[in-house]
Amino acid sequence: xxxxxxxxxxxxxINPTASIIGIVIIIxxxxxxxxxxxxALAAVIGVIIGGALIGFGVHFVPVxxxxxxxxxxxxxxxxxxxxxxxxxxxxLFGGAWAAANPAFGIAIVIAAGAVGGGLMMAIxxxxxxxxxIFGMGIPAASGKVAKDPITGDSQAEYKSQGTEGHGLPxxxxxxxxxxxxxxxxxxxxxxxxxxxVYSAMLPAMFNASAEEILPIxxxxxxxxxxxxxxxxxxxxxxxxTGTIEGPHDPKFKRFPRAxxxxxxxxxxxxxxxxxxxxx
Amino acid sequence: xxxxxxxxxxxxPHDKLMAAGLVGSVICxxxxxxxxxxxxxxxxxxxxxxxxFALVWGTSTIKHLCSYGIGTGVPSAGMIAFGSGVxxxxxxxxxxxxxxxxxxxVVFGAIxxxxxxxxxxxxMRMNIPVMVRSLTEMAIIGAxxxxxxxxxxxxxxxxxxxxxxxxxxxxxxxxxxxxxxLLGGCLIAVSFMLGGIALQHPxxxxxxxxxxxxxxxxxxxxxxxxxxxVVAVISFAFVASFAAIISLVVAxxxxxxxxxxxxxxxxxxxxxxxxxxxxxxxxxxx
Numbered sequence: 001x002x003x004x005x006x007x008x009x010x011x012x013x014i015n016p017t018a019s020i021i022g023i024v025i026i027i028x029x030x031x032x033x034x035x036x037x038x039x040a041l042a043a044v045i046g047v048i049i050g051g052a053l054i055g056f057g058v059h060f061v062p063v064x065x066x067x068x069x070x071x072x073x074x075x076x077x078x079x080x081x082x083x084x085x086x087x088x089x090x091x092l093f094g095g096a097w098a099a100a101n102p103a104f105g106i107a108i109v110i111a112a113g114a115v116g117g118g119l120m121m122a123i124x125x126x127x128x129x130x131x132x133i134f135g136m137g138i139p140a141a142s143g144k145v146a147k148d149p150i151t152g153d154s155q156a157e158y159k160s161q162g163t164e165g166h167g168l169p170x171x172x173x174x175x176x177x178x179x180x181x182x183x184x185x186x187x188x189x190x191x192x193x194x195x196x197v198y199s200a201m202l203p204a205m206f207n208a209s210a211e212e213i214l215p216i217x218x219x220x221x222x223x224x225x226x227x228x229x230x231x232x233x234x235x236x237x238x239x240x241t242g243t244i245e246g247p248h249d250p251k252f253k254r255f256p257r258a259x260x261x262x263x264x265x266x267x268x269x270x271x272x273x274x275x276x277x278x279x
Numbered sequence: 280x281x282x283x284x285x286x287x288x289x290x291x292p293h294d295k296l297m298a299a300g301l302v303g304s305v306i307c308x309x310x311x312x313x314x315x316x317x318x319x320x321x322x323x324x325x326x327x328x329x330x331x332f333a334l335v336w337g338t339s340t341i342k343h344l345c346s347y348g349i350g351t352g353v354p355s356a357g358m359i360a361f362g363s364g365v366x367x368x369x370x371x372x373x374x375x376x377x378x379x380x381x382x383x384x385v386v387f388g389a390i391x392x393x394x395x396x397x398x399x400x401x402x403m404r405m406n407i408p409v410m411v412r413s414l415t416e417m418a419i420i421g422a423x424x425x426x427x428x429x430x431x432x433x434x435x436x437x438x439x440x441x442x443x444x445x446x447x448x449x450x451x452x453x454x455x456x457x458x459x460x461l462l463g464g465c466l467i468a469v470s471f472m473l474g475g476i477a478l479q480h481p482x483x484x485x486x487x488x489x490x491x492x493x494x495x496x497x498x499x500x501x502x503x504x505x506x507x508x509v510v511a512v513i514s515f516a517f518v519a520s521f522a523a524i525i526s527l528v529v530a531x532x533x534x535x536x537x538x539x540x541x542x543x544x545x546x547x548x549x550x551x552x553x554x555x556x557x558x559x560x561x562x563x564x565x
Contacts, residue, residue, distance in 0.1 A: 018401030025394065065352065079352035081359075206442065208457065215463035216442050223365055223467050230362030231395060234355045239403040242350030261402040268394045272366045272387065276438070279373045 014257050022264040029267040033274055039200070040274040044267065046193035050186040051232045051266025055258040057182025058084045058236035061121065062172035062246045071138045073164040074172060074245050076128050080237030081230065084183055086124070088229040091117030091184020092191055096222065099192055109192050110185050117184020121176045125168055132167045140167030145248050150174060165245070175246030183233075190266070191225035194273055201277040224273045231269060232262040290492030293339050297416065300336025301385070304329040304423045308381035311430040320522035323514065324507075324529040326430025329423060330474065331503035331533070337420035338481045338499035339492075344413035345482060349405070353486070356417060357479025361471050363391040363414075364421015368429075369467070371422065375437035384422040392418025420478065424503075428470035431510045431526050433461045434518045444517070466513060473509055477502035494544040501541050504534035 026048065033044045061083050064075025076083055094116025098109040132138055141158035142148065143165030148155065151170050159165050168176075198217035203210045239258040244251050307329035313322040337360065345353050367387035374383045396414035399405050429436050444460040445453055457463045481499040485491075511526035518526075546552055 013404075015401055015404055018397070022398065022402055079355055081351065081355035085358065206439075206457070212457050215458040216460070219462050219465040219467070220369070222465060223471065224369070226468070226471070227362040227365040230358045234351070234359035234362070235395065235399055235403065237351040237355055238349065238399045238405055240351075241405070257402050257404070261398040264402070265395055265398055268391055269363070269366050272370045272391065276370050276373055279370070 014260075019257070019260050022260055025264050026267040029271040033271055037274050037278040040197045040277075043193040043197045044270040044274055047190050047228065047270030047273070048263050048266045050189035050193070051228060051269075052259045052263040053182050053186030053189065054084070054088065054229060054232040055236045055239075055262030056255055057087075057179045057186060058233055059240065059244065059252050059255045059258065060175040060179030060182065060247050061087070061244075062125075062168060062176050063237075063240070063242075063244050065243045067164070067243065068166070071132070071136055071160075071163070071166045073243060074140070074142055074166055074169060075243060076124060076168070076176070080240060080242075080244075081234050083121075083124075084179075084233035084236070085230060087117040087121045087180040088183045088187040088233065089226065090120035091115075091180070092187045092222070092225060092229070094119075094184065095188025095191055096218070099188075099195055100218075106192060110188050113188025113191075114181045114185035117187070118177050118181040120184075121180030122173075125173045125176045129168045129173070138166045140169045141165045142169045142171070142245060142248070144245050144250065145171075149248050169245075171248050172246035175248075178247070183229075186232075187225055187229045190228055190270075191221050194221035194224050197274060198277060205277060220276070224269075228266055228269045228273075231265050235261050235265055293343050296336055296339045296496075300332050300339075301419070303332035304336070304427065305381050305385065307332060308423065308426055308430065309378075311435065312378060314434050320434040320518040321525050323431050323434045323518055323522050324511075324526040326427040326436075327504070327507035327510070327526060327530055327533075328427075329430070330427030330477075330507065331500050333420045333423040333427065334474070334477050334481075334503040335496050335499045337417065337424070337478045338496055340413050340416045340420065341478070341482045342486075342492075342495065343409055344407070344417075345486070347407045347409065349407065353483040354479040356413075357475050359395060359414065360417035360421040360478055361425070361475045362421075363395055363418040364388055364423075364425055365467065365471055367391050367418060368422040368425040369438075371426070372429075372436050372438040372441060375435070375440075380436050381423070381426065384426050385419050388419035388422040389415050392416070421474070424474040424478065425467065425470055428474060428506065428510045429461065429467065431507060432466060432470070432514045432517055434514075434522065438462075461517060469513070470506075470510060473506035477506045489548055491544065491548055494541065494548060497537055497541045497544055501534060501537035504530050504537055508534060 033041050062075040063080045064073050064077050067073040068075045069077035091113040095113025098104045098112035139158040142155045148171050198220050202213045236258045307325045310325040314320050341356050370387050371380050371384035374380050392415040396411035400410040426436050441461045443455050446456050480502050485495040507530035511530045514523040
């Protein structure tokens, strides 16, 4: 390992060649689905949209990592994967509860998932600020902007020397809630689309009634949704390369390539998830 | 995160570990087919050994990847491994009737992992030389570990067998239940997290100055056996008690051996340790 200690640059801008290859992969995945499992084509498109929503949503979440735990940078003191997984899984619970009720349509199911994810992030951000302010005794101050874009409060006076800011400023809080909403909605969309496919196709496979097969359909859709959520969240985290303050951070502008990347990853994963009922 | 991640060089080369891990785990997975060949379930424990082989290999891969400073913490690598691995593993269980499941898990894992690696390296512009290879390995490892833990729990890994459980009532009547099966109870989620923690913990715990390969890999094996203990306990619900006891004994014996070994290595590498003795003062420092 000759590259020990070498930091990844995380270059700026979109790589056009790789993006075009990615779009070709999406089209290929959709074509394979159309040939092998035509009824599931809409579901795969839903999975791709869900994955893109997750990739976009992760960029809103204020991730501080280890420096934030020491009060040296703003954000929630953990990694992107953990935070996004927390918000997404909380959203999945809300969405799965709504999906279990046949009276609710897709709009209510996704809204329930979004509210679940947003609520989880709102509570997390609130408790993080309580710990920062009353536990560690540090004010909330952004290091990336002079004024909070929403409230207009100035930040520099509250920022300690030698840090990149600390605590969770208002704009980061709002970003966290938006990220939770988007992530929860995306995760639930994946779950809901896969659940429709499995509850429609599994009864014929096992020669059983739809009610008997429901636990398998829910379990499969749930674990696939969790798996895809983690893949998308980690890919988006790789795009951010570590920490981000929220929607006002310059790194936020990198989101288009995360949307492309997560859509491609979701297309491949969605194809595999659908193939399980037709192979 | 700006925390400096340092890892040792030297030791067994990664390629050798990868070959041993891949071959060892696939052979162990194939040995679980002895269950259906002999009509018993006592060979389920080979699944756990496959998981341990794969976890040791995976820890070496994580060490390789994270020494480049990916910026998102070591656990994120474990999460993407199992997120992509579970998709490959579940699709592979459909090929059980042709005895292809372990091979297909490797193939599907390589496809999903390779796609993720390409996206991370080229679309996200991570520009890390080992990224594509590492994420490909990680997805394969995730799929193999999940297959192994599933084999311990259920005695095999056919999709149909995992979905349906035959319940006999009073020994005379029998009925099939989907809800009481391994997939219906979503025990795959339990093995997902057990494997994920076992994969992401060892290097995360051992990284830093003075990291030694044998200590890190011993911890990986220890974590694997620890997860195997839990799935062996769960297996009492699905396989014959005798087979479950064999899995449990193998898991506890393996855990005990690796744990003692790990403590031994930790003491070897530590400057000093409190063992009912006063800690020595550093000499020649001031």
